[in-house]
Amino acid sequence: MTTETTRGHTYDGIAEFDNRLPNWWLWTFYGACIFSVLYWVHYHTIGTGDLPGEAYLLEQKAAAERLEKHMAANPVDEAMLLKLAAEPAFVAEGERIFKEMTQCALCHKPDATGLVGPNLTDDMWIYGGKPMDIYTTILNGRMPDPANGFMGGMPENASKGTQYVLRAAAYVLSDKVRHTNLPGKPPEPNAKKEQ
Ligand code: HEC
Incomplete structure (x- = not known):
């Protein structure tokens, strides 16, 4: 396939061979x-395939549906909360949420x-320090109830989704917060008192 013919031009004494491109390359x-x-x-023309952006959104939707089904089949209970509170990656995500100055850290x-x-x-604890008490407080918030001495003011978070x-x-229940007894606002x- 190689030839000795050149393209006929030379630059500084350098000539160019006139070889065919190899078939495998072609x-x-x-x-x-x-x-x-x-x-x-x-x-793009007939649109039978999903572009990466669309495919990603569909995957996210399917994952959210799977999670929803899982949650429906496994309602939140104390055992689940304690398990999540011992899961470092999960707790780290909770910590990030908690420490955001527009979220829990604000108050x-x-x-x-x-x-x-x-x-x-x-x-x-005002509303109980057991895992389900804490979960319920965060999920539904606490409304003022002056007749019974409850100040309220804890906003609900159900609208942000169960995962939030x-x-x-999990963060509040983890060993990074609960029972750490840091000096702060007096009770x-x-x-x-509740352990
Ligand atoms: C707007 C201010 C505010 C924000 C934001 C807020 N809280 Fe609260 N939270 C309160 C107040 C006020 C109370 C006490 C309510 C009462 O005394 O009736 C409270 C109570 C609680 C309690 C119950 C404490 C007890 O002694 O029973 C928990 C647990 C809690 N908050 C967790 C959270 C978490 C987690 C977040 C973030 C997702 C959060 N809070 C966001 C104001 C807030």
Whole structure:
């Protein structure tokens, strides 16, 4: 396939051979051309394929549906909450949520020692310090109930989705917050001691 003929020009004494491109190379080139036409028709002209962006959204939707089914079949209970609170990656995501200055940290401070809302590191709880109590407080929030001495002001989080609530609850229940007994806001008068 190689020839000794040159293209006829020389630059600084360097000449160029006039070789044919090897067939294997040409076929990869023709193949790429054919592929590009098929790709264009499949994805753009007749739209029978999902482009990466669409495919990603569909996958996300399917994953959310799977999760929803899983949650429906496995309702949140104490065992599940304690398991999640011992899962470092899950707790880390909860920590990120908690410490955002527009989220929990706004009222409980980033270190959870309390500001407007109570100190979450002590063993004094207004609404109970058991895993399901804490989960319910975060999920539904707490409305003021002056007749019974409850101040309220804890916003609901159900509208942010179960995954958000589970993560935040896992962080509060983890050994990074609960029972760490950091000095902070003194316990509310209606708080009771609970381990
Ligand atoms: C707008 C301010 C505010 C935000 C934001 C907020 N909280 Fe609260 N939180 C409060 C207040 C106020 C209370 C006490 C309510 C009461 O005394 O009736 C409270 C109570 C609680 C309690 C119950 C404490 C107890 O002693 O029973 C938990 C747990 C809690 N918050 C966790 C969270 C988490 C987790 C987040 C973030 C997802 C969050 N809070 C966001 C204000 C807030």
